[in-house]
Amino acid sequence: MNTIGLIGSLLLTFCGVPELYRTIKDKKCHLGWGFLSMWLFGEVFCLFYGFDLKEIPLLINYTFNLFVVSVMCYYKIKGFAKSSKFRIFV
Numbered sequence: 001m002n003t004i005g006l007i008g009s010l011l012l013t014f015c016g017v018p019e020l021y022r023t024i025k026d027k028k029c030h031l032g033w034g035f036l037s038m039w040l041f042g043e044v045f046c047l048f049y050g051f052d053l054k055e056i057p058l059l060i061n062y063t064f065n066l067f068v069v070s071v072m073c074y075y076k077i078k079g080f081a082k083s084s085k086f087r088i089f090v
Contacts, residue, residue, distance in 0.1 A: 013061045016068040029076035034037060040069045 023029045027038070043066045049056035 009057075009061065015062060016065060016072075018070050020071060023072050023075050027075060028079045029072045031072060031076070033076070036069060036073055040066075040073060043069060 019031065043062050047059065047062040047066060050062050
């Protein structure tokens with residue numbers, strides 16, 4: 001049963017990597033803001049939870065996922081700022 005849990009954890013840890021690759025390659029994040037914001041805040045809260053538990057594998061998992069979603073948010077913001085819908089009139 002521990003092996004099944006380990007496999008599931010690894011799949012969840014690395015499931016964002018293909019989308020991260022696509023985001024970096026296209027210089028554009030294709031995921032919606034709802035998904036990205038819930039994923040980002042979920043990882044932040046889980047990171048705090050991991051600190052409380054002092055579980056190193058959890059901390060590594062949450063930190064890695066936080067990095068992945070942060071890169072996607074960066075490209076999402078960068079693409080949003082370049083779009084014609086977003087203009088600042090001075």
